[in-house]
Amino acid sequence: MSLKMELVLTVLILACLQSFVLSDYQGDALYALKVSLKADQLADWNPNQVNPCTWSNVQCDTNSNVQHVVLPGNHITGEIPTEFGNLTSLENLDLANNSLTGEIPSTLGNLKVLQFLTLSQNLLTGTIPESLSSLPKLISLQLNSNGLSGQIPNQLYQVQKYNFTGNKLNCGINLSQPCASKNEDSGGSSKPKIGVILGIVGGCAVILLLGGFLFLCKGRHKGYRREVFVDVAGEVDRRIAFGQLKRFSWRELQLATDNFSEKNVLGQGGFGKVYKGVLSDNTKVAVKRLTDYESPGGDAAFQREVEMISVAVHRNLLRLIGFCTTTTERLLVYPFMQNLSVASCLREVKPGEPILDWPTRKRIALGTARGLEYLHEHCNPKIIHRDVKAANVLLDEGFEAVVGDFGLAQLVDVRKTNVTTQVRGTMGHIAPEYLSTGKSSERTDVFGYGIMLLELVTGQRAIDFSRLEEEDDVLLLDHVKKLEREKRLDAIVDPNLTKNYGIQEVEMMIQVALLCTQSSPEDRPAMSDVVRMLEGEGLAERWEEWQHVEVTRRQEYERLQRRFDWGEDSVYNQDAIELSGGR
The missing domain is CATH 3.30.200.20 (Phosphorylase Kinase; domain 1)
Structure with missing residues (x-):
């Protein structure tokens, strides 16, 4: 009996280990790429993270399968690792314009959904693997400007777009197959005259010189290219x-x-x-x-x-x-996000439709924080959103948070202060320093995020004039602060949740929101700190410090209010004067 139990336990342990290894293969393959290519600039490719979908230049589908690895022009060296053949959901691999050496690994033939393979302008040698012929969905193969030699597998000539020029391969003018597909090759089938060739070369040289001059004059300070786009077929x-x-x-x-x-x-x-x-x-x-x-x-x-x-x-x-x-x-x-935005799910729910339950709201809060953290701390230059609100947080089919409209925000160089001539944002979500000075920073987004948290908890708008009817504050932030001081947390929570929430979790989210919406941007936490607090780390210390500052600030405010109260004259100790009718 003991022997059987040991056997069962061994099988279970092996099964668990196998499951762990399977879940980690994508991260292993990509980290092997980083090590092999000596790509020191990929600092956020962390081998301790099983899911590589948050790494730069890596894009995944909704099931966390790696679909795109795009690293052109990164000055990386080394060999392409064989582990890349394990990324079976990969659709696009772009390592062009680097200094890669060695051979193209035959394991790339395992990528059955690969559509774009771009390895041009490197130092690759050897032959083109026969296994690439078995890629059924390949529509673009760019291997030009390397040191490849030998035979090109015949099946690769059937690829919609291919380019083998600049190698020592069995293709070209004197051979049966061209080195580039028609839509890659600008030349015709007949031989042009020498004068035409010289004219074309001369014209191109002039254009390149003029283009280079304009680029140096206008774009040298930029880290990416400007293109002139025109409408063409899709x-x-x-x-x-x-x-x-x-x-x-x-x-x-x-x-x-x-x-x-x-x-x-x-x-x-x-x-x-x-x-x-x-x-x-x-x-x-x-x-x-x-x-x-x-x-x-x-x-x-x-x-x-x-x-x-x-x-x-x-x-x-x-x-x-x-x-x-x-x-x-x-x-x-x-x-298209079929569940639209957080705002619509909070405030435009039709009778009979399910509401956002509390676990979903918590997940939305954390997902939004992680998206903003990436914009602030993992993009170079960092990206300031400038209009963080529930309406700009979309929900996918699994009600996961997807931050939208970030590409329309101004990109900020880490060495400069972002001063804008036009304040973009939505009233009630705009940080006070941004509204008064036009200066925005990542802490401006933190303020907007804090207001969004209050929207998630209360289900209310950031500004609501209907609250005046009940003599409450128009601004959601002031309304929540008042109820928090009075310890009326239940009055804060969205009544649509019908008590289906943990009061301690609500309290924690409100605390994070109030820390994010402090009047001084220097006092607000970074988004990475917000993520940690939502995960349960470091909130208590920050909240205790905030309470001390808030009590002091409140006492000073009340003292000044008493001093300048128009309802009484403390100097002469006179009764309040009641004004006559309206004037």
Whole structure:
């Protein structure tokens, strides 16, 4: 009997170990890449985190499967690890314009859903693995400008876009197969005359010189490229360096939104309306149609969101699918969030529809905090949202928080103070220093996040004039502070929760919210601290300190109020004077 029990325990332990290993294979594969490529700049690729979906330049699906690894032009060296063959959900691998050496691992043939493989402009040698021929969904293969040699597997010539130029492979003018597909090769089938070639070369040289001069004059101080976008047929835009964003045609989005019908409007913000759309393959999308593209803010906002999309890739941030530009239009395309926003789920619930229960609200609070933490502390340059509110936190099919509209915020260099000429945000959510000075920082977002927490707890708006009827404060923050001082926590909580919550958890969330909404930005916690407090670490100490400061501030306020009270004259000890009728 004892022997049987030991055998059972051994099997269970092995099963647990196998489960752990399986859950960790993606992180192992990516960390092997970091070690192999000597990519010191990937500081946030932490081997202690099993889920790599929060790492920079890595994008996952809703099930935390790695779909995109995009690292072009990062000056990384070393060999591509064989472990990459374990990323079986990978759709896009882009390691172009680096200094990779060694051979292309044959294990890449295991990536059966891979669509884009870009290894161009490296120092790769050896042959092209035959296993790449077995990738059924491959539509773009870029291996140009390496040191590859030998035979090209015949099946790879069937790939929609391929480029083998700049290698020692069996392709080219004197061989049966071209080194690049037609849509990669700008040359014709007939041999042009020498004069035409010289003319083209000379013209290109002049254009390059002029382009280089303009780039040095206008863009040398920037860390990323500016592109001039024009409307073309829908396709993947290869000029966007950090991700596979689809370029949609105007007609495609016009059809998807029923000619931008008002019945498809999901909402309207400072940059324009958002429409629900259905693409030709029945994919539901949200199309943001920018209305102020002619102003510096509108067009610049569009450029920023397109160019910086790969910097801000996180499971709690809204992913940009693609874009469209014409001479008169700028549009952004996002996944459609079927559960809309936190605000709509709190305040637009129809009879019979389920409400957001307390565990979901806690999960939303933590997910939003993690998304903002990523924007502030893992993006370079960091991204300030400037309009954090319940309406800008969307909910996916699993009611996970997805922060939207962050790409339209101004990107801040870590060495500079962000002073804006236009305050963007929503009254009731705007931090006092931002409203009065126009200076925003990550602590401005912390204030907005604190107000959003109060929205989650109470279900109320940040500003509500109907509270005047009950002689309460118009601002939600002042209303909650008053009830908190009176220890009336039950009166704070959304009545729709019908007592189905833990009062200690409510108290903890209110405490975090009040710490985030302190009047002085220096006193507010960083978003990384907010995440830790929501996870139960370090809140008690901060709250005790806040209470001491708040009591002192309150006493001083009341003292001044008594001193300047118009209802009595303490100097002459006279009775209050009752004014006659209205004047």
